[in-house]
Amino acid sequence: MSSLFDLADERSETASAAQELRYLQNLNPEQCQAVETTEGPVLVLSGAGTGKTRVLTTRLAYIIDKKLSKPWQCLAVTFTNKAAREMSERLEKIIGPDASSVWLGTFHKLGLRILRSYYHVVGLEKDFVILGEDDQERLLKQLMQSNGIDIKEFAPGALLSVIQRWKDRGLSPAMVTQNEDPGFMYGKSLAFYKMYQKRLKELNAVDFGDLLLLPLEIFKTRPDIAGFYQKQFKYILVDEYQDTNVAQYLLLRLLAMGSGNLCCVGDDDQSIYSWRGAEVENILRFSKDFPTAKIIRLESNYRSTTHILGAASALIANNEGRLGKTLRVAPGRDGGGDLVSVRGYWNGQEEALHVVNTIENLMREGLSLSNIAVLVRAGFQTREFEEALIKAGIPYQVIGDFKFYEREEIKDAVAYLRLVNNTNDDLAFQRIVNKPKRGIGETSVKMLQEYARSFHVSLFDAIENADLKASAQRALTDFKNHVMRWRAGALKEPLKELTKKILEESGYMNMWRTDKSIEAEGRLENLKELQNVMAEEFEDISAFIEHASLAMDSDNNINQELITVMTLHASKGLEFDVVFLPGWEEGLFPHSKALDEKGRQALEEERRLAYVGITRARKKACISFASNRRVYGQWQNALPSRFIDELPSEHIALQSARGLKGNLGYFNSFNQMDDRGTLYSTPSKEESDEEETYSWGRSTGMFLNKSISKSGKRVHHELFGDGTIVRDEGDKVEVCFDYQGRKKVLKKFLEEA
DNA sequence: GGGTTGCCCGTTTTT
DNA sequence: CGGGCAACCC
Numbered sequence: 192m193s194s195l196f197d198l199a200d201e202r203s204e205t206a207s208a209a210q211e212l213r214y215l216q217n218l219n220p221e222q223c224q225a226v227e228t229t230e231g232p233v234l235v236l237s238g239a240g241t242g243k244t245r246v247l248t249t250r251l252a253y254i255i256d257k258k259l260s261k262p263w264q265c266l267a268v269t270f271t272n273k274a275a276r277e278m279s280e281r282l283e284k285i286i287g288p289d290a291s292s293v294w295l296g297t298f299h300k301l302g303l304r305i306l307r308s309y310y311h312v313v314g315l316e317k318d319f320v321i322l323g324e325d326d327q328e329r330l331l332k333q334l335m336q337s338n339g340i341d342i343k344e345f346a347p348g349a350l351l352s353v354i355q356r357w358k359d360r361g362l363s364p365a366m367v368t369q370n371e372d373p374g375f376m377y378g379k380s381l382a383f384y385k386m387y388q389k390r391l392k393e394l395n396a397v398d399f400g401d402l403l404l405l406p407l408e409i410f411k412t413r414p415d416i417a418g419f420y421q422k423q424f425k426y427i428l429v430d431e432y433q434d435t436n437v438a439q440y441l442l443l444r445l446l447a448m449g450s451g452n453l454c455c456v457g458d459d460d461q462s463i464y465s466w467r468g469a470e471v472e473n474i475l476r477f478s479k480d481f482p483t484a485k486i487i488r489l490e491s492n493y494r495s496t497t498h499i500l501g502a503a504s505a506l507i508a509n510n511e512g513r514l515g516k517t518l519r520v521a522p523g524r525d526g527g528g529d530l531v532s533v534r535g536y537w538n539g540q541e542e543a544l545h546v547v548n549t550i551e552n553l554m555r556e557g558l559s560l561s562n563i564a565v566l567v568r569a570g571f572q573t574r575e576f577e578e579a580l581i582k583a584g585i586p587y588q589v590i591g592d593f594k595f596y597e598r599e600e601i602k603d604a605v606a607y608l609r610l611v612n613n614t615n616d617d618l619a620f621q622r623i624v625n626k627p628k629r630g631i632g633e634t635s636v637k638m639l640q641e642y643a644r645s646f647h648v649s650l651f652d653a654i655e656n657a658d659l660k661a662s663a664q665r666a667l668t669d670f671k672n673h674v675m676r677w678r679a680g681a682l683k684e685p686l687k688e689l690t691k692k693i694l695e696e697s698g699y700m701n702m703w704r705t706d707k708s709i710e711a712e713g714r715l716e717n718l719k720e721l722q723n724v725m726a727e728e729f730e731d732i733s734a735f736i737e738h739a740s741l742a743m744d745s746d747n748n749i750n751q752e753l754i755t756v757m758t759l760h761a762s763k764g765l766e767f768d769v770v771f772l773p774g775w776e777e778g779l780f781p782h783s784k785a786l787d788e789k790g791r792q793a794l795e796e797e798r799r800l801a802y803v804g805i806t807r808a809r810k811k812a813c814i815s816f817a818s819n820r821r822v823y824g825q826w827q828n829a830l831p832s833r834f835i836d837e838l839p840s841e842h843i844a845l846q847s848a849r850g851l852k853g854n855l856g857y858f859n860s861f862n863q864m865d866d867r868g869t870l871y872s873t874p875s876k877e878e879s880d881e882e883e884t885y886s887w888g889r890s891t892g893m894f895l896n897k898s899i900s901k902s903g904k905r906v907h908h909e910l911f912g913d914g915t916i917v918r919d920e921g922d923k924v925e926v927c928f929d930y931q932g933r934k935k936v937l938k939k940f941l942e943e944a
Numbered sequence: 945g946g947g948t949t950g951c952c953c954g955t956t957t958t959t
Numbered sequence: 960c961g962g963g964c965a966a967c968c969c
Contacts, residue, residue, distance in 0.1 A: 269958090270958045270959075271958045271959080272959080273958085276959080297959065298959075299959045300959085342965095343952090398959050400959095434958075464958075466955085466956070467956085467957065467958080469958095568955075568956075569955050569956070570956080571954085571955090594957095624945095628945085628946075630946090632945045632946075633945080634945080662945095741959065742959085758955090758957090759956080760956090760957070760958090761958095764958095779955090782956080783955095784954095784955055784956095785955070785956085800956080801946065823954065823960060824960030824961080901945080916949095
């Protein structure tokens with residue numbers, strides 16, 4: 192056995208000697224340094240597009256190649272499954288099958304792995320379940336209601352986030368002191384945190400926060416176990432360090448205490464998840480935590496043009512709390528290209544329409560749709576673009592719309608499997624006991640719960656003896672028999688068949704088949720897709736359940752021939768040739784909600800978000816704003832974002848609005864309105880520095896006119912050909928013709944295209 | 945127990 | 960404007 196391994200080692204050594212040259216050759220000096228500085232704590236500050244993933248994978252390969260440690264003594268942690276998958280694939284390309292024995296995965300997977308080995312230390316049973324957010328909320332809601340809290344006054348979700356923040360900070364209930372209570376719900380949050388944890392234990396369940404907290408607890412109570420892992424991991428690598436929360440930081444610090452070889456890669460300027468518990472502080476104080484730490488900056492950008500980097504750098508320089516880093520075009524690369532364009536529009540529709548027109552031009556120039564993205568601040572903004580894209584017949588995809596495993600039908604199907612796998616899974620039970628309708632209502636479930644609580648059995652086991660109405664008793668017994676039968680089959684049948692059987696026999700499939708709503712069909716397709724996923728990758732039911740509870744990602748293929756529309760948050764880590772950044776208005780971006788809650792801190796995070804957005808672009812970034820926007824069915828007007836004023840004039844091209852005026856900002860007079868929505872400052876055509884002149888000087892609140900809703904309509908003109916209506920002006924309309932450009936024409940010369 | 949109506953609320957969301 | 964949810968009624 193051992194000789195076989197030795198032989199394999201020798202072979203891979205010779206093979207890798209040649210390879211090593213190859214992969215180190217592709218790195219610049221800073222990247223090389225980041226790869227070769229293997230010993231001790233290292234912080235790699237890697238700006239956008241500086242080859243972060245390459246450094247991480249190469250470093251791993253280097254460590255293994257040089258035999259500094261065995262593959263299974265390396266730990267590499269990421270935040271997303273996608274990042275982990277990517278790293279794993281790239282690593283395998285360099286070092287081959289050895290890649291699979293590296294501990295490579297998300298923080299939560301690492302936590303789970305530890306917990307699966309030592310669950311008993313923290314009082315869990317072997318087959319503990321992992322709760323999703325909806326489970327957590329349902330649980331809290333029940334607790335609140337049974338403790339006389341009016342859930343109209345206090346949202347369970349709000350309490351959940353208070354608890355979650357504590358967990359993010361590594362605080363178990365016993366560690367929370369009263370002055371850490373944010374005062375939510377008359378300071379009762381802590382009491383509920385305690386109850387919540389107690390309930391989790393009763394249910395033999397953990398939540399995502401626990402996947403980090405409980406391993407910490409295990410290490411604290413059992414130093415021997417901590418010692419084991421400390422010895423195990425010779426080299427630790429962390430991706431996206433700026434996004435770690437305190438619990439993750441504590442875990443890392445503890446694990447690294449053995450070898451001291453901790454390498455964190457991150458970019459403080461791209462920290463955009465503080466509201467989820469991430470602490471930029473972790474990266475900012477790295478050298479305080481690890482005084483011997485080496486700090487390596489990766490500043491050579493392989494992605495964008497000089498103007499894009501110049502605009503982004505100047506913008507982010509307005510932040511105070513940063514380590515400082517300047518992106519520059521990587522040596523030997525041509526940084527030439529267009530200025531970042533900044534454009535103002537009358538309203539959101541016009542903005543979307545113009546973006547789509549621009550996209551059509553790009554298509555005509557031969558740019559592939561997969562190289563174009565529209566990045567928005569808030570989800571509702573995608574709608575306008577979707578509508579405009581549909582009208583133009585351009586295929587698109589909205590990322591993060593609904594994640595596969597977050598869909599109702601998928602969660603239901605998984606709940607069925609959870610219950611079949613483990614009848615003690617009360618939360619799964621509650622989810623599907625009456626779905627489809629079986630005549631088991633709230634009151635029956637309440638009865639079950641009561642019985643289950645007093646006799647310390649699961650809801651499932653309570654069915655037999657609980658004091659139920661005859662009809663409910665019958666329905667539940669029937670349900671129970673079904674589950675028992677599925678359980679019997681669970682061991683023999685392949686997962687796919689089993690699932691199919693369960694979903695059919697439970698009536699779940701029929702529930703959607705008889706549903707005549709538009710989504711029903713899609714839901715059935717998703718269920719089919721779920722079965723396909725299972726057939727390929729999982730043989731065992733619990734393996735699948737584990738995957739389903741940890742994997743929230745849906746394998747988005749951005750590489751298809753589609754325009755991508757998504758939020759700025761979702762765009763982190765991606766890149767596109769052309770990026771549209773609409774909606775840069777005060778109130779929307781920076782978002783007012785962020786601003787008035789947390790002040791400057793929040794403003795800086797919004798600015799980082801803007802920075803992330805601009806740096807997604809390889810060749811061209813198009814920023815825009817609209818003076819008027821429909822929000823919640825109501826028209827609102829807004830000023831251009833302060834971030835626009837922060838862009839250096841040498842890197843931007845102002846379009847369709849008057850130029851710089853004094854030091855009040857580029858667009859200070861763009862949108863001066865009185866309270867009737869009337870423009871009283873009206874830049875003239877002459878002052879506008881752009882080719883397609885808009886009549887900014889409308890004298891009344893045109894946006895209130897219903898007829899504008901005709902914008903986007905396709906029309907045909909005898910002389911000019913086909914085009915799209917841009918604006919309705921009574922007897923005339925402004926039309927953007929596909930080949931003749933923008934013209935005002937009389938309506939009577941138009942016909943529907 | 946289950947369907948319907950009316951009210952409230954609305955940023956971002958890696959696991 | 961529109962989704963989600965709780966109270967309300969059959």
